Amino acid sequence: MVLCALALMAATVMALSMGVKPLATDGTGIFFSLKGSLIEPGPLSAVINVAGLLTIGAVMLALNKVFSYVRAVTHLFVSAFFLLQLANPSSLVSFNAGTLLGLVTSIAIMPLFASYQDRHSQRSIFLIFALIATGSMFHYGFLALIPAFLLGFFNMGVLNLKGLLAMIFGLITPFWIVMGMGIATPADFVMPHINGIWNLTAQSSVEMMLVLSASTALLGITLAAMNIATIMNYRMQTRVYNAFFVFALVIIVIALCIDYGNVTVYLPLLSLMAAIQMAHSHTLRTTLARRYVFMLLFIAGCIAFCCVNLMMS
Numbered sequence: 001m002v003l004c005a006l007a008l009m010a011a012t013v014m015a016l017s018m019g020v021k022p023l024a025t026d027g028t029g030i031f032f033s034l035k036g037s038l039i040e041p042g043p044l045s046a047v048i049n050v051a052g053l054l055t056i057g058a059v060m061l062a063l064n065k066v067f068s069y070v071r072a073v074t075h076l077f078v079s080a081f082f083l084l085q086l087a088n089p090s091s092l093v094s095f096n097a098g099t100l101l102g103l104v105t106s107i108a109i110m111p112l113f114a115s116y117q118d119r120h121s122q123r124s125i126f127l128i129f130a131l132i133a134t135g136s137m138f139h140y141g142f143l144a145l146i147p148a149f150l151l152g153f154f155n156m157g158v159l160n161l162k163g164l165l166a167m168i169f170g171l172i173t174p175f176w177i178v179m180g181m182g183i184a185t186p187a188d189f190v191m192p193h194i195n196g197i198w199n200l201t202a203q204s205s206v207e208m209m210l211v212l213s214a215s216t217a218l219l220g221i222t223l224a225a226m227n228i229a230t231i232m233n234y235r236m237q238t239r240v241y242n243a244f245f246v247f248a249l250v251i252i253v254i255a256l257c258i259d260y261g262n263v264t265v266y267l268p269l270l271s272l273m274a275a276i277q278m279a280h281s282h283t284l285r286t287t288l289a290r291r292y293v294f295m296l297l298f299i300a301g302c303i304a305f306c307c308v309n310l311m312m313s
Contacts, residue, residue, distance in 0.1 A: 001075040004082040005054060008092070011306055012046050015089035018310055022094045023209065023264050028193060029138040030175075031184040034097045041094040049095040052103055053085055056272065059106040067113045069241040070279045071234070077279035083298070084271035087212055087305035091264050097139045102268040104135060105145060105248070112152050113241055121158045122166035129170030137178065140192045141265040144255040146171075152244040194259060208312065209263050212305055213270065217253045220274030224249060227280040242280075249273035 022041055027034050039045040057078040064070050070077060085091065091098060108128045115121035128149055135142030150167070153159045159167075178184045224246050231242050252273060256266045278298070282291055 001057075001079045001082075004079040004086075005057070008053065008082045008086050009050060011086045011089055012050050012092040014310060015093050016043060016046055020089050020093050020310065022096060023090050027097065027139060027262070027265075028190050029136060029140060029142075030190065031137045031178065031188045033190075034100075034139045038097065038100065039095045045094040046092060049092060049099050052095060052099040053082070053268070056099075056102045056106045056268075057081055059103075059110075060272070060276075063106070063109055063113065066110075067241055069113075069238060069245070070276065070283060071238065072279075072283035074279055074283055076282050077275040080275035080278045080298070081272050083302040084216060084275060085268060087302040087309070088209070088264070088267060089306055089309050091267065096264065097141060097262075098265045098268040101135070101139075101141055101145075101265060102272055104131060104142070105269055106272070108132075108145075108149065109244075112149060112156065112244065115153065115156050115158050116237055116240065117157045119158060119160065119162075121153075121156075122162050125153055125158070125163050125166040126170040126173075129167045130173055133171045133174040137174065137184075139262075139265065140259070141255070141262050144251055144266070148244070148248040148251045151247045155240050155243050155247075157240075192259070193261065208305075208309055209267075210260075213256060213260075213263050213267055215301075216267070216270050216274050217256070220249050220270065220277050221253065223274070223277035223281045227277060227284060230284050231280065245273055245276050249277070 039048060060081075061075060061078050064077075108131060111121075111124035111128060115124045129146070132142050132145045132149065135145075150159075153163060153167070179186070228246070231239060234242070249270070252266050252270045256263060256270065259266075282295070285291055
């Protein structure tokens with residue numbers, strides 16, 4: 001994990017030195033806009049972005065120590081997440097909405113998992129959906145979290161009438177505050193610009209992003225399908241935790257297909273969900289040859305993507 005983190009930092013330095021620019025995104029939200037980088041591309045923005053990615057890894061590692069959603073003691077899912085991020089150097093040179101979306105999701109997972117069968121978890125429900133609603137004001141990508149966490153809380157067994165009301169008020173309250181204070185008005189409402197995979201242009205950078213995102217999605221879904229039979233034999237609480245990761249994986253893949261213009265926003269979260277499935281697959285299979293051949297191929301693939309993307313920049 002430490003070596004992968006160092007490799008991530010090295011790839012960031014290389015991308016900066018070679019003048020790699022972040023890919024443009026549609027970047028619209030319900031009222032405001034987060035187009036491109038949240039901080040102007042440069043060393044400071046890159047440092048903040050890498051710190052954000054490392055924080056996501058640290059949070060997920062801490063969550064696994066508390067909730068044991070990957071039952072074996074492993075740091076593999078954090079390592080795989082760093083390698084998948086390394087494969088796309090254009091997302092490393094600036095602090096962007098994709099890193100922010102990953103941070104919000106990883107932090108929100110803690111109150112979600114802590115609410116398991118707790119009928120008095122309305123505060124957690126309100127807080128998470130208020131956070132998602134606030135993010136959606138700045139970028140429509142945050143809306144993909146609504147069905148993921150809705151299914152998550154439903155599966156936790158806490159989405160009763162009070163829970164539904166907490167969710168509704170959580171979604172409404174940020175807009176009520178912003179509009180009530182005159183920060184935004186209904187006239188500021190911006191419709192999302194949908195740009196699905198069927199509208200792709202024949203550009204080399206777009207084609208590479210298509211291959212990377214499709215490969216990551218295929219990897220995550222294939223491993224999830226392979227793992228599900230074994231995970232279904234776990235105790236109920238662990239099954240519920242892992243069901244959320246599968247929900248999130250599928251929803252992010254759907255969102256990426258519908259809104260491919262924001263691929264760099266969805267890709268970090270997709271990488272995180274795929275990395276968790278990799279950790280399950282690695283720990284559930286004890287044949288050393290199969291495990292390590294696969295991991296060596298995975299590492300080689302990520303490095304190859306990184307090198308190709310750097311050369312095409």
